Amino acid sequence: MAQYARGSAVAVIRLRNPPVNALSRAVLQALEDGLKKADADPSVKAVMICGENGKFSAGADIRGFSAPKRLGGALGPIVSLIESSEKPVVAAIEGVALGGGLEVALGCHYRVAHVKARMGLPEVTLGLLPGAEGTQRLPRLIGVPAALDMITTGKHIPATEALKLGLVDEIVEENTIEAAIRLANKVIGQPLGPRRLSLKPVPKVPNMEAFLDEALAKVKRQARGCLAPELCFQAVRAATRSPFAEGVRRERELFQVLLSSGQAQALQYAFFAERAVRRWATPGGASWSSAAPQPVRRAAVIGLGTMGRGIVTSLVKANIPLVALEQDLENLNKGRKAVMLLLEREAMKMEGGAQVLDFHNPARLQFTVDFDLLRDVDLVIEAVFENMALKKEIFHKLSKICKPGALLCTNTSALNIDEIASATNRPQQVIGTHFFSPAHVMRLLEIIYGRHTSPTAIATAMQLATALKKVGVVVGNCFGFVGNRMMFPYVQQAVFLLEEGSRPDAVDQVLEDFGFKIGPFRMSDLAGLDVGWRSRKDQGLTGPSLPAGTPARQRHGQRYSPLPDLLCERGRFGQKTGKGWYLYEKAGGRTATPDPWLLNFLSQYRDTHGIRTRFIDQEEILERCLFSLINEGFAILAEGIASGPEHLDVIYINGYGWPKHRGGPMFYASTVGLPRVLAKLQKYSEAHPDVPGLQPSAFLKKLAAVGNPPLKEWMSYLSQQSSKL
Ligand code: HSC
Numbered sequence: 009m010a011q012y013a014r015g016s017a018v019a020v021i022r023l024r025n026p027p028v029n030a031l032s033r034a035v036l037q038a039l040e041d042g043l044k045k046a047d048a049d050p051s052v053k054a055v056m057i058c059g060e061n062g063k064f065s066a067g068a069d070i071r072g073f074s075a076p077k078r079l080g081g082a083l084g085p086i087v088s089l090i091e092s093s094e095k096p097v098v099a100a101i102e103g104v105a106l107g108g109g110l111e112v113a114l115g116c117h118y119r120v121a122h123v124k125a126r127m128g129l130p131e132v133t134l135g136l137l138p139g140a141e142g143t144q145r146l147p148r149l150i151g152v153p154a155a156l157d158m159i160t161t162g163k164h165i166p167a168t169e170a171l172k173l174g175l176v177d178e179i180v181e182e183n184t185i186e187a188a189i190r191l192a193n194k195v196i197g198q199p200l201g202p203r204r205l206s207l208k209p210v211p212k213v214p215n216m217e218a219f220l221d222e223a224l225a226k227v228k229r230q231a232r233g234c235l236a237p238e239l240c241f242q243a244v245r246a247a248t249r250s251p252f253a254e255g256v257r258r259e260r261e262l263f264q265v266l267l268s269s270g271q272a273q274a275l276q277y278a279f280f281a282e283r284a285v286r287r288w289a290t291p292g293g294a295s296w297s298s299a300a301p302q303p304v305r306r307a308a309v310i311g312l313g314t315m316g317r318g319i320v321t322s323l324v325k326a327n328i329p330l331v332a333l334e335q336d337l338e339n340l341n342k343g344r345k346a347v348m349l350l351l352e353r354e355a356m357k358m359e360g361g362a363q364v365l366d367f368h369n370p371a372r373l374q375f376t377v378d379f380d381l382l383r384d385v386d387l388v389i390e391a392v393f394e395n396m397a398l399k400k401e402i403f404h405k406l407s408k409i410c411k412p413g414a415l416l417c418t419n420t421s422a423l424n425i426d427e428i429a430s431a432t433n434r435p436q437q438v439i440g441t442h443f444f445s446p447a448h449v450m451r452l453l454e455i456i457y458g459r460h461t462s463p464t465a466i467a468t469a470m471q472l473a474t475a476l477k478k479v480g481v482v483v484g485n486c487f488g489f490v491g492n493r494m495m496f497p498y499v500q501q502a503v504f505l506l507e508e509g510s511r512p513d514a515v516d517q518v519l520e521d522f523g524f525k526i527g528p529f530r531m532s533d534l535a536g537l538d539v540g541w542r543s544r545k546d547q548g549l550t551g552p553s554l555p556a557g558t559p560a561r562q563r564h565g566q567r568y569s570p571l572p573d574l575l576c577e578r579g580r581f582g583q584k585t586g587k588g589w590y591l592y593e594k595a596g597g598r599t600a601t602p603d604p605w606l607l608n609f610l611s612q613y614r615d616t617h618g619i620r621t622r623f624i625d626q627e628e629i630l631e632r633c634l635f636s637l638i639n640e641g642f643a644i645l646a647e648g649i650a651s652g653p654e655h656l657d658v659i660y661i662n663g664y665g666w667p668k669h670r671g672g673p674m675f676y677a678s679t680v681g682l683p684r685v686l687a688k689l690q691k692y693s694e695a696h697p698d699v700p701g702l703q704p705s706a707f708l709k710k711l712a713a714v715g716n717p718p719l720k721e722w723m724s725y726l727s728q729q730s731s732k733l
Pocket residue numbers: 027028030066067068069070071076079080081083084104106107108109111130131134136137138139140142260263264280283284
């Protein structure tokens with residue numbers, strides 16, 4: 009609601025809707041009532057609007073978009089009502105003023121902000137645009153380039169930057185409310201015309217049309233299939249071409265287009281999914297509500313290779329003192345150099361730089377080859393080679409050296425957490441913390457509990473994720489966990505498609521057009537083909553341990569493609585060797601070009617194995633790759649490995665480059681329609697009966713039999729017996 013109070017000549021309207029003062033219908037009604045009351049009271053000479061609990065407002069109530077007309081219909085006119093007040097209105101911005109919250113502040117005649125406040129129009133990140141006249145007022149206040157940047161990216165800016173841009177009139181270190189009341193008293197009686205943004209012209213930019221053309225090209229480049237950024241651009245462009253009222257009409261039209269696009273629903277689902285996964289639970293009954301984390305005052309990272317370096321960087325950035333350990337001095341020096349380079353780069357992006365991170369201080373970051381220095385750490389993250397024997401040896405050593413309460417985490421990509429834990433005297437404190445490469449950049453932390461992992465250990469790992477500014481998702485233990493397990497059938501289909509007649513660039517293009525940042529073959533070249541090769545050798549699928557006489561294209565009675573192994577045998581590991589599925593300008597090069605050698609090799613391979621080459625259309629490429637991944641997702645849900653589809657979606661959006669505007673694989677399946685996904689899988693499975701990944705999962709069949717139940721009801725269809733525990 010909004011609370012109205014009048015102590016002096018200044019009436020105070022306080023937005024009140026915990027926790028973030030979202031502008032629900034009730035809040036807007038109370039705001040309107042307050043404004044009208046202040047207007048009618050002759051003793052009131054000015055108005056101050058602020059938010060309860062140190063937050064101005066996080067904008068429109070996102071849950072209210074199911075009834076957008078009522079919400080939107082109210083917010084724009086209320087902003088106009090504020091602006092047209094004959095008494096000066098001052099916004100006191102504390103905490104956040106986002107979306108509709110900032111639009112309310114833009115309707116005010118003056119804005120005072122606390123130095124720590126953040127402001128922004130993040131509607132674009134929800135698949136929308138600022139629909140309460142923000143696309144028309146902001147460019148008039150701070151100019152087109154800065155407004156376009158804020159509106160098309162949705163970034164939050166700190167108060168200091170807002171002051172430089174002219175978005176706020178004053179910033180204060182404390183007592184924002186008092187400062188705003190002081191300003192309100194000071195401006196009583198001053199003309200309000202110049203303070204009404206709707207009356208101001210949009211500041212001129214030399215050669216505006218050329219500037220806009222360039223800006224549009226940039227927005228399109230970055231949007232990758234997401235509609236909202238371009239429509240945000242169009243709304244701002246309308247401000248440069250039309251009078252205010254016409255611009256507002258255009259803004260409303262574009263808002264409606266976005267609202268009905270489907271992308272807005274997907275992005276709003278993703279917003280709430282990310283928050284929902286914080287409330288983790290296991291089939292054994294442990295949950296976020298009863299488990300308490302233990303403090304991590306000092307940590308350790310073992311192994312300073314690709315992953316360890318990023319993990320160390322992440323911990324330093326989160327201000328957690330740590331020890332970084334390698335197997336020998338040579339690797340330690342290599343790792344130290346790489347970590348320092350990463351940290352220097354991170355420091356350059358920060359205010360205060362290296363001094364703030366303080367990474368040259370051995371009390372904060374110590375490099376060693378001596379396990380004894382791990383005696384008093386609270387948490388260890390192991391990131392050595394993906395080898396079970398080595399991991400067990402290290403965990404055995406850790407359980408002897410580390411203090412009894414220390415949490416022992418492994419960064420394994422796929423190995424069994426229970427087996428690793430069995431090498432210790434404290435399996436309840438062993439947990440998987442699966443970072444994604446580059447670990448200091450990627451937001452996902454997949455947290456894997458084993459059979460004995462304690463709720464405290466899970467809560468501590470989740471707290472670590474928050475401290476590292478990552479999204480932690482708690483999942484159960486199985487080969488590849490959630491993310492990689494769903495990735496296996498996807499990559500497998502991509503390779504089968506090559507066998508049958510497609511090309512790496514054709515497959516990548518289809519998936520990149522769908523919105524993936526990078527297709528499966530470019531991804532595999534980037535990560536290194538040798539990583540999977542090593543794992544397949546360890547599993548006895550290829551290499552010397554493969555029993556003689558095993559058919560080239562079959563393993564355990566199922567279809568298998570030796571293509572990736574054949575490339576590795578020829579030294580084609582991807583970018584690192586300058587060739588893999590593509591050709592690169594040099595070893596370590598990044599520019600992929602289709603390789604005539606590979607196309608010739610594929611054609612010889614098909615001849616050798618008697619495979620008839622056929623044309624494979626885009627629909628088949630997309631469906632076989634995506635539906636097999638989704639199918640594995642249903643199997644994971646049925647086994648109780650993840651507690652809901654939103655977990656899988658958050659993992660895919662934050663760890664695997666799944667396009668957020670498609671809401672994640674399981675949300676996407678719900679939009680395609682489960683009966684359709686099932687029918688397509690059945691069709692492909694009939695054509696490829698030796699590919700288990702295409703055989704529809706029992707859970708998908710069960711849901712499709714009901715029709716297309718809403719995603720939030722899926723888990724209620726799982727019987728207790730099918731759960732893993
Ligand atoms: C908008 O404003 C559209 C306008 O332009 C008007 C359009 C008019 C239409 C015109 C038609 C013609 N609503 O993130 P946290 C919940 S669009 C509802 O954990 P933090 C959140 O779900 C809006 N709920 O906290 C969570 O509850 P849960 C634009 C909202 O401290 C709880 O609050 N605004 C909500 O890490 C705490 O949130 C945005 O996009 C909202 N607006 O971060 C801002 N905002 O656990 C979105 C939050 O039960 N919000 N909740 O799920 C944020 O970015 C972050 O929440 C904050 C706080 C930075 C505010």
